Amino acid sequence: MYADLALGLALAFLLLSLLVSGLNEAIVRVLSIRSKFLWAYLRDTLDGAGPAGRSWLPARVRDVFAALPFARDPRPRHSDQPAPPEPVPLPDQETRTDDAMVTRLYQRVQEIDHPKRGRTSISDIPPERFAVALMELAAAERDGVEGLLEKLKAIRSPLYGHLQGVWETAQRDLDRFRKGVESWFDGEMQRLSLLYKRYVKWVLAVLGLAVTLLFTMDGLEYGKTLLRDNAFRASVAGLVEADAYGGLKERCEGSDPVGCITDTLSSPALVKVLDHALVSVTVPETGDPSVTWNGAAWWDRVTTLSHWPGYLLTYVALLFGAPFWWDVLRRITGIRSRR
Structure with a gap:
C-alpha cells in the first residue's frame, strides 16, 4: 500500500510537471x-x-x-x-x-x-x-x-x-x-x-504556481485519498472481508449496483482529486465527453486555508521538474533507461 502511495504521488507530480514544462515550451516557441x-x-x-x-x-x-x-x-x-x-x-x-x-x-x-x-x-x-x-x-x-x-x-x-x-x-x-x-x-x-x-x-516557478492553483492539487489530501483508495481496492479484491461488501453497499445504496461498482472501481484517487479543477472533463460510458465549470467549488477550495499546506507541498514538488519525477517513477517501478 505504501509502495502504491509513492507510485501514485510520483505519477501525479510527473504529470503536472510535464504540463508545466509543456506550457513553458509552448510560450517559448510561440514567442x-x-x-x-x-x-x-x-x-x-x-x-x-x-x-x-x-x-x-x-x-x-x-x-x-x-x-x-x-x-x-x-x-x-x-x-x-x-x-x-x-x-x-x-x-x-x-x-x-x-x-x-x-x-x-x-x-x-x-x-x-x-x-x-x-x-x-x-x-x-x-x-x-x-x-x-x-x-x-x-x-x-x-x-x-x-x-x-x-x-x-x-x-x-x-x-x-x-x-x-x-x-x-x-x-x-x-x-x-x-x-x-x-x-x-x-x-x-x-x-x-x-x-x-x-x-x-523563474518562469517555471510562476507556471507551477498557476497549475497548482488551477487544479487545486492538494498534495496532502491526495496522499490521504490515495491510501484510503488503495486500502479499499485491496479489500474489494480480497472478497473475503466483510468490510469490502459493507463499503460497497454503503456507497451504492439507492442506485444501480452494477453501474455504481463499475464507477467506484474505475475512478482512482488521481481522477477524483483532479475533479476539483476549475474546469473538469467527464467521459461517460456512452455519449460525448462533457465539460463542467467548477468556478464556485474551485474558489471555495482556493480560499480554504486548510488546503494551503497541501498546495505548498505540490508547488515545491513541481519545482523539482519532470526529469526528477520521471527518475523517481523509474526507480520505484524498476524501469531501466536505455541509451
Whole structure:
C-alpha cells in the first residue's frame, strides 16, 4: 500500500510537471524566445549595444519575457536565398551600420534557416559553423585574419578583443585559430545556456504556481485519498472481508449496483482529486465527453486555508521538474533507461 502511495504521488507530480514544462515550451516557441535570446547575444558580441546604448541581451528576468517578445526584435530578416558565394568585406568606420557583423554572419549561416513571421528562426549555431563563417569573412579581407581584426577594431566591435586573444594564442596559425574560435564560441554558448536556464526557472516557478492553483492539487489530501483508495481496492479484491461488501453497499445504496461498482472501481484517487479543477472533463460510458465549470467549488477550495499546506507541498514538488519525477517513477517501478 505504501509502495502504491509513492507510485501514485510520483505519477501525479510527473504529470503536472510535464504540463508545466509543456506550457513553458509552448510560450517559448510561440514567442521565439530562444532565437531572440541567441541573436540578442550575437548583437552584443558582434556589433555592441543597440542604438539607444542599451544591451540587446536582457539583464533581468522581466526583460527576457517582456522586452524580447514584444519590444525590440534582435533577429535579422529572413532570406530564402543561399549564402553569397563571396562574402562582402566589412565596411569602414564611416559607412558601418549598427548590424554590420550580424548581417554578414547571417549571410554565412542562412542555409539552415526557415522563415517565422518574416524573421530568422535560427536558435542554435554549431560552433564549427560559426568558426567557418568567421574564416570566410576573414578570407574576404585583403590581409586575411589580420585584416578582419583591423576592421573589427576600426568599427569598435566587441568581438575584436576575443578574436585577438584567440589569434595570439594560436600563434597566427589558421587551423589552430579556427579550432580556437570553435572552443571559444562553444564556451560562450554554454554560458548563454546557463543564463537562459536561470531565467526560465523563474518562469517555471510562476507556471507551477498557476497549475497548482488551477487544479487545486492538494498534495496532502491526495496522499490521504490515495491510501484510503488503495486500502479499499485491496479489500474489494480480497472478497473475503466483510468490510469490502459493507463499503460497497454503503456507497451504492439507492442506485444501480452494477453501474455504481463499475464507477467506484474505475475512478482512482488521481481522477477524483483532479475533479476539483476549475474546469473538469467527464467521459461517460456512452455519449460525448462533457465539460463542467467548477468556478464556485474551485474558489471555495482556493480560499480554504486548510488546503494551503497541501498546495505548498505540490508547488515545491513541481519545482523539482519532470526529469526528477520521471527518475523517481523509474526507480520505484524498476524501469531501466536505455541509451
